[in-house]
Amino acid sequence: MSGDPFITHRRLLFTVAYEMLGSAADAEDVVQEAWLKWTNVDQADVRDPRAFLVRIVTRKALDQLRVLSRRREEYVGPWLPEPLLTTPDVAEDVELADSLSTAVLLVLETLTPTQRAVFVLHEVFDVGYDELAKAVGKSPTAVRQIAHRAREQVAARRPRGIISPADTRKALIALQWAIATGDLHDLVDILAPDVVVLGDGGGIKQALPRPVSGADKVARLFAAGLAGWGAGMTAELANVNGGPALIIWLDGELDSVVSMRIEDGLVSGIYTVRNPEKLSRMMQEAAVSR
Template sequence: MAEDAFTEHRPLLFTIAYEMLGSAADAEDVLQESYLRWSAVDPATVEHPRAYLVRLVTRQGLNHMRAVRARREEYVGPWLPEPIRTVPEVSEDAILAESVSMAMLLVLETLNPTERAVFVLHDVFGYTHGEIAASIGKAEATVRQIAHRARRHVHARRRRFEPDSDATRQIVQRFLLAASTGRIQDLMDLLAPDVVQISDGGGKVVAARRPITGRDEVARFVLGVIRTTGSTTRVEPATYNGMPAARFLTGDALDWLVAFEIHDGRITGLYGMRNPDKLRRADAVRPLDRGGL
């Protein structure tokens, strides 16, 4: 049955769509559009359902990427990918964990839609240039050139990445303890000198309108946020985008979500999500898959 094939490959299809779009909501829209097209196809005419579905999702993802670019350009304040809750086991696949990390998704935003699709399909999911050419309707030689250009662009901008682990979660716990007790020196000891903090409020809630850089500035910003959240805020550890994270809740409402980027025992990036539209689906655990690679 068509539904059975789609359900079987859904984690893979969602992962591809999410990495192409950086938005769980947009990825779900792409999957819905793809399913409607798939349901109109006679399964008996499809020799390899997974390959067919990947091509379908890729084409729908490309169409969607081109449609949302103008919306991203008009975004108020810094834009961050919509965070997705992941199981700790995602970190066991280093390529998958890095590919859904906040830093990598921000780098992918700097590619044009075709470059992004080619990079994701080739470097993350391992599809050949010929398979990608069939998916996006371009010559194999052209896809090879696009892949080379996209890879060079990404490698020049990618940040050092360490996936979620017991060690990184302990650093986050120490950081949160220092922040809650106002120990600024302890905070600064856990931050890399070139640490960057990015907040996404989407113009809907209060959030920093520019990235904050440097150990001193980030430490003071964090203490300021902790002071304004009040004693009623509850903090929960979690894993998002293959990274250690913290959820800040008032009652049952999720007010803040912060994902931590860590390298060599220091926090190099903090990605704070406050946009309520992007927090709406933040409780759902998303199964991710690279197709058995």
């Protein structure tokens, strides 16, 4: 492979860091630190640059994840991952798109830092147990046990069945129609009985202070919202985190990004990010890959 291995693998490194941290800004910091480390090693002695670079990023992301865990305990209101504007081809890699989705990233938040690293690296990026052991500082046997527990936890919490971009797009179009016309009928018809809505304003923008659950409550929430939004709000479909999402504009300014979790054809989760610090990259496509 010609060229600087760091440049060759940079998209992969960013994706690993983002899936571990749920923050593009923090992922970029980790990748930058990895580059500084890379420039200070004797690269001629590195037999497998990809594995070496992934190991560096993993260790630095683990350190950052422990800091973020403490910071998120003080976060105002619900915390949601930072949305990424992605290219249409990302959706073609079903496993990558699934792992980038807001629904799955929220599931990963329930894991310990080491469990998250092991799950992401093994299940998404096909890193072997021996290499994983080096990355997280555990024995291969311990890593296998960690991987098993992480898989069980994720399987119990992740969306049921195959995620259908078509079903997601249909639900988002129903919300888009509601915003444009005030007609909630199509959206209410596809709400799961136990649907949950989360809003992330980060204490900067007004958002839901806590989750709202149940189809009736969510329908009333949207009815009240539509009544107050007025004519200045528009919504456009976009590729976000490897799947369909809505970018919401208010009086010509970027207001929020809405993504959904679909299970058995019904909307079981609606996630709205309004925190402007998490929307600063939404006009720039993120370079992600496996």
